[in-house]
Amino acid sequence: MHHPSTDRVYLGRALISVSDKTGVLDLSRALIAKGIELISTGGTAALLRDAGLPVQDVSEITGFPEMMDGRVKTLHPNIHGGLLALRDDDEHLLAMAAHSIQPIDLLVVNLYPFEATVAKGADYETCIENIDIGGPAMIRAAAKNHKFVSVITDPADYAELLAQLDANDGATTLAFRQRLALTAYARTAAYDTAVSTWLAGALAEPSPKYRSFAGRLAQPLRYGENPHQKAAFYTDGSSRPGVATAKQWQGKELSYNNINDTDAAFELVAEFDPKDGPAVAIIKHANPCGVSRGASLKEAYIRAYNCDQTSAFGGIVALNQPLDAETATEIVKIFTEVVIAPGASDEARAIFAAKKNLRLLTTEGLPDAAAPGLAFKQVAGGLLVQDRDSQPLSVSDLKVVTTRAPSDAQMADLLFAWKVAKHVKSNAIVYVKDGATVGVGAGQMSRVDSTRIAARKADDMAEVLSLPQSPTIGSVVASDAFFPFADGLLTAAAAGATAIIQPGGSMNDQAVIDAANEAGLAMVFTGQRHFRH
Structure with missing residues (x-):
């Protein structure tokens, strides 16, 4: 038997089945102009036919009508055989001939809009109905057989496909089909990620057996944190x-x-x-x-x-x-x-x-600081996954542990400092006065050092602004975690702080409270920690 080249493959038949109809008419007209036959399904076939384009229904190929509300239409040997058959394998060619299976050289499929359905807040059953089965199966089949088959999963790639056909007299190159296959497998992986992530949320399962994350390329970056590191930016499809x-x-x-x-x-x-x-x-x-x-x-x-x-x-x-x-x-x-x-x-x-x-x-909006979500970071051999640090704190959550209670103005500053400390690398110390930070100590191995650095920065501020005294005098202080000893608290007191907010929970809490009382400080415990590494 004569076997075709595996580099340049000429397109004879295309199967088009898309939920996103953007550009599909122009694509179809261009394919027909190049002598390519079109097969299609459901709404896509109706759209092409209404535009006067010749198209064959998948049901004619399979011998079965679309059934079960469209759940079953492309899952058939006449479709998957046409996608998966190796054109340079004699046994595959004989099987195709024996069962009247025609090759499919181009697959254009985009999937049921599952991600958009979830984003709209649809109910459980509606989300389930928007899980595509036949689409991913065909995409994966075509991508596996990229030696001979081109697969397009995104309208943004239509122009590149047509340019490829123009440049190669109606053929595609192996290098192009390989790139399409990479995109196709990444797309189905991202789709399954969206489904599994949604289902974990719907079932309130905090630790599913498998956890995957997916993103779409927003832009390649010139480099990463440093010039010798390659990098890119991916979006996760959320509307935050x-x-x-x-x-x-x-x-x-x-x-x-x-x-x-x-x-x-x-x-x-x-x-x-x-x-x-x-x-x-x-x-x-x-x-x-x-x-x-x-x-x-x-x-x-x-x-x-x-x-x-x-x-x-x-x-x-x-x-x-x-x-x-x-x-x-x-x-x-x-x-x-x-x-x-x-x-x-x-x-x-x-x-x-x-x-x-x-x-x-x-951005046309602010993110909801209290909205639930996931945060993750890579470690050698795995991923650490946790809830976003989004638990709000109000005055009613606080416990005054000193003889002196904060004034209303101090309480407002304490809550302000607490919100800022949540976003400072640990160990974090934040001095605040009248609704503004006046000293920030970040990322130190010792909490005392963070306290000292924050106070020193306040001294610098006083020098730059020609203030008569350090702005930490009369300020409040937030600590992202408890003071294990009184030394950090005493350093803040020496800088002029009058009130402190911290989680509490140390075995040494009483000694710290005693030191606060002796220094005349007001102190509140949150019962909540804000490590940020």
Whole structure:
């Protein structure tokens, strides 16, 4: 028997079955113009036929009608044999001839919109009905046989397919089919990931036997954390507002570190409800160097910037309200890498336009800081998976453990400091005064060192702003975990702090409480820890 080339494969028949009809008519017309026969199913066949295009129903190929509400239509040897048959294998060719199976050289399939159905909040049965079975089976079959078969799973790839056919006189190359196969298997893997993730949530199963994660390429990155590391950015399909969903108005492409830090900044500023007033967070190397509320967005920015002007240079600025012209005018006074906000006025965008290297992102919303979700990180040989640290804290959750209770103003600052500490690398110490950070100590091996560093940064702030005394005098302090000994607390007291918020839970709690009472401090326990590694 004559065997075709395995490099260039000429297309004779195509099976098209798509839930997303974008571009399918133009594609079909182009394929027909190249002499390619079309097979189709259900709604796709009706669409092509209504447009006057010649198309054969899959039911004619299989000898069975579509049945069970469309659940069974393509699961048949005449379809899968046409996709899987090796054109250079004599036994396969004899089997095709014996059973009147015709080859299928191109498969164009996109799947039932399961992810979109879940995103709409559909009920359990509706989600189940939107799990595609025949589509993934065909995609996997065609991808396995990419030696001879081309498989397209995304309308975005139609143009590349037609360009390939134009460049090769109606044929596809093996290298092209291999790339299509890679995309196809990744797509079905992501689809199954969406189904299994949804089902785990629907069943409230915190630790399913297998856990998978999937993403779609948003952009290749120039490099990772360092120039010698290759990197790319993938989106997970969620609608949570943030860097992945944002519109970029200006500036060069975001880098790996930009994306990481911008996410950290926006998640932090989202802790502060815009209905309670403007808030601004400035991030550097994933840690906040200044966070503040203000009567206006401009005031909040200035107060956040003043906390650590040196670190703010080249930082990421996140706003909890749309960027206005007054705030934009302040921000452009120093070099800033990225500004992310729920929106931006035309005037603010015009002010930023003069700074071509400044990236401006808008998200049309804030992420819900209390929304459940998963966070994961890779370790050698596996993944650590946990709930997002999204448990809210209110005044009623706090336990006053000292003789002196915080005043209302101190309590407001304590809750503010606690929200910020949640976003500071452990060990984390945050000094706050009048709704603004005045000293942040991050990422130290010793909690005492974090306390000292935060106080020293406050001294620097006093020097830069020519303040008469350190802003830690009369401040409050948040610690992301308990003080194991009184030394850290006493360091904060020596810096002038008057109230402390910490989880409690140490075997040495009473000694720490006694030290707080002796120093005249007010202290509250949260019963909740905020490690961030």
